[in-house]
Amino acid sequence: METTLNRNETIVYQRPASFRPAPTHYCPGCTHGIAHRLLAEVVDEMGIRENTIGVASVGCSVFTYHYFNFDFTQAPHGRAPAMATGIKRTLPERFVLTYQGDGDLASIGMGEITGAAARGENITVIFINNAIYGMTGGQMAPTTLPGQKTSSSQDGRDVKTAGYPIRTSEMLATLDGAAYVVRRSLHSPKEIRRAKKAVRMAFETQARGLGFSMVELLSSCPTNWGYEANDALTWIEENMVPYYPLGDFKVHPALADVKI
Amino acid sequence: MTKELLKGNIAFAEAAVRAGVDAYFGYPITPQTEALEYLSHRMPALGRAFVQAESELGAINMVYGAACTGRRTMTSSSSPGVSLMMEGLSYIAGTEIPMVLVDVMRGGPGLGNIAPAQSDYKHIVHGGGHGDYYPIVLAPANIQETIDLTYGAFELAEKYRSIVVILIDGSIGQMMEPAELPPMKPRKKQFPEWATDGCEGRPARFLTSISLDPPKQEITNLRILKRWQEARANEVICKEYFMEDARYAVVGFGTAGRVALSAVRTARAEGIPVGLVRPVSLHPFPEEVMKRLSKTLDGMLVVEMNNGQMLDDVLVYTKESLPISFIGRPGGVIPMAEEIYSSIQQLVNNPPPIGSSPRDRWFAKVCKEKGL
Numbered sequence A: 001m002e003t004t005l006n007r008n009e010t011i012v013y014q015r016p017a018s019f020r021p022a023p024t025h026y027c028p029g030c031t032h033g034i035a036h037r038l039l040a041e042v043v044d045e046m047g048i049r050e051n052t053i054g055v056a057s058v059g060c061s062v063f064t065y066h067y068f069n070f071d072f073t074q075a076p077h078g079r080a081p082a083m084a085t086g087i088k089r090t091l092p093e094r095f096v097l098t099y100q101g102d103g104d105l106a107s108i109g110m111g112e113i114t115g116a117a118a119r120g121e122n123i124t125v126i127f128i129n130n131a132i133y134g135m136t137g138g139q140m141a142p143t144t145l146p147g148q149k150t151s152s153s154q155d156g157r158d159v160k161t162a163g164y165p166i167r168t169s170e171m172l173a174t175l176d177g178a179a180y181v182v183r184r185s186l187h188s189p190k191e192i193r194r195a196k197k198a199v200r201m202a203f204e205t206q207a208r209g210l211g212f213s214m215v216e217l218l219s220s221c222p223t224n225w226g227y228e229a230n231d232a233l234t235w236i237e238e239n240m241v242p243y244y245p246l247g248d249f250k251v252h253p254a255l256a257d258v259k260i
Numbered sequence B: 001m002t003k004e005l006l007k008g009n010i011a012f013a014e015a016a017v018r019a020g021v022d023a024y025f026g027y028p029i030t031p032q033t034e035a036l037e038y039l040s041h042r043m044p045a046l047g048r049a050f051v052q053a054e055s056e057l058g059a060i061n062m063v064y065g066a067a068c069t070g071r072r073t074m075t076s077s078s079s080p081g082v083s084l085m086m087e088g089l090s091y092i093a094g095t096e097i098p099m100v101l102v103d104v105m106r107g108g109p110g111l112g113n114i115a116p117a118q119s120d121y122k123h124i125v126h127g128g129g130h131g132d133y134y135p136i137v138l139a140p141a142n143i144q145e146t147i148d149l150t151y152g153a154f155e156l157a158e159k160y161r162s163i164v165v166i167l168i169d170g171s172i173g174q175m176m177e178p179a180e181l182p183p184m185k186p187r188k189k190q191f192p193e194w195a196t197d198g199c200e201g202r203p204a205r206f207l208t209s210i211s212l213d214p215p216k217q218e219i220t221n222l223r224i225l226k227r228w229q230e231a232r233a234n235e236v237i238c239k240e241y242f243m244e245d246a247r248y249a250v251v252g253f254g255t256a257g258r259v260a261l262s263a264v265r266t267a268r269a270e271g272i273p274v275g276l277v278r279p280v281s282l283h284p285f286p287e288e289v290m291k292r293l294s295k296t297l298d299g300m301l302v303v304e305m306n307n308g309q310m311l312d313d314v315l316v317y318t319k320e321s322l323p324i325s326f327i328g329r330p331g332g333v334i335p336m337a338e339e340i341y342s343s344i345q346q347l348v349n350n351p352p353p354i355g356s357s358p359r360d361r362w363f364a365k366v367c368k369e370k371g372l
């Protein structure tokens, strides 16, 4: 983007080249937009925009290809890791990423994500965990917390009949093919900065050909949770973080020296 | 070039390699698995992509991803696996990108059995996945034809931005016949203007099958239909045997057509003026051939290894014009030449009324024979 600078002016903040100048369709206060921004910044900083192919999933982020300024495809519900596998195996020199919600990745797509992680597929997965099905209007997700009210668990998730939430990162980290699996949150500026570093590390994992990388991001859905934007962030911190602890579940030893 | 003894599953796999397939993704299922096994070493040895997927869902979506890059991509499976692929096939059709699928059909429904059948005609030819889309479906009857059709399938898929299905049954997949393999084509170096293969030096692209604006989706559907109409006009293949002076025709595709040819030869030796019409392209269906024959012949016998799935298509173009009989063996049973021959005799000596249902007459007879 061309910006004319006057004397004594320096650019401290601008739209990443990997981001298109398009208004998003996300609800006010939704942290999908923040996750997008982090991803675009990382792709810019690594200088890989022309060498990156994204796979959008089915969920609120289905139109994510309208916002990123690099090549994108769009997968059937849950199948993004398989599509990404097809792309990566065909064009191994490209960076390939999927961007998936928790219903997409941890429910209908559990087979595809597990297969990709187990194969050590050299792709990067951005996994948005907002504890709910956003796009279809707030039904229970595999990540919905015990007791959490949703449109399909109106008295709160009853673990006796609906079972327990899945801690996907912990699960996938048990697989030898997984090289980098971490959980971060988007509920505060500090956590957002940590999240960005993790996204960068995931791409560094891919750059080194170390295998499957995934960053789970605890994310807000103020609309379907029924909270104001700020309260939704507090809800992440007070309710989601205790159930889904932030941390590194798998870090390939070859990443030990990577400083970002 | 010399002929070698080749097994069907290996033959189509190697034909695809020689046609320049860049990526293959599959999942084991009998009676198709030899193709996957063969390509598991053949593809990497040539520096091409191969993955044994976690399921057919995985396999078809790997195909979807690879096909989005504009590279030549295929999978193969058998009936239950193809059912699982239907979601992906619909998405691929909706995204208007080319791919090749080989379906080595077996007895169904359900898990059925691993014997040869023509069980998938309807769900392959008439959709199966959701939405309006039109795969090109080719049904070879021997190994050489399987090789030749697979070899040409990628260009055909690219020409119409369409799915091409090579539809064979387990016996063609498993049988060995002498056949000649074509020369190795160089792999494609130029890729289509829609390919999402990294935006080096060009604006970014995206490929998707979603279109929330109904009038836009309507245009997409009409565009898909337009390409299909071109394929319908240009890609019909139908083989005719002993038809020059024939008064009767047996109609059958793939293995059923092949067995019927023996029956036709026997009938010819007995002086019955009968020939064989073997649709090779099931989709586009040889509509004009059927219309022409319905006006000139005295009778038609449709033979299939199912309950009459193609029969319904034949009837669309022939129904009220001539006596038509049907003989079907569903569930993984191959018809015998003798039973086809005796059906020919019956058609000639005792032609059924025009317009009466061939399936109903066949079924009444079967029920009596089998005590159903």
Ligand SMILES: Cc1ncc(C[n+]2csc(CCOP(=O)(O)OP(=O)(O)O)c2C)c(N)n1
Pocket (backbone or CB within 6 Å): A058, A059, A060, A061, A077, A100, A101, A102, A103, A104, A105, A128, A130, A132, A133, A134, A135, A136, A141
């Ligand atoms: C095969 C199939 N089943 C169901 C749907 C309907 N559907 C669309 S989005 C969605 C849930 C998405 O939730 P999530 O992955 O958590 O993403 P979010 O919308 O919360 O970002 C569902 C069930 C679909 N599109 N396809």
Ligand code: SF4
Pocket (backbone or CB within 6 Å): A025, A026, A027, A029, A030, A031, A032, A060, A130, A134, A135, A220, A221, A222, A223, A224
């Ligand atoms: S429904 Fe929820 S996840 Fe979807 S855009 Fe709105 S706030 Fe975000």
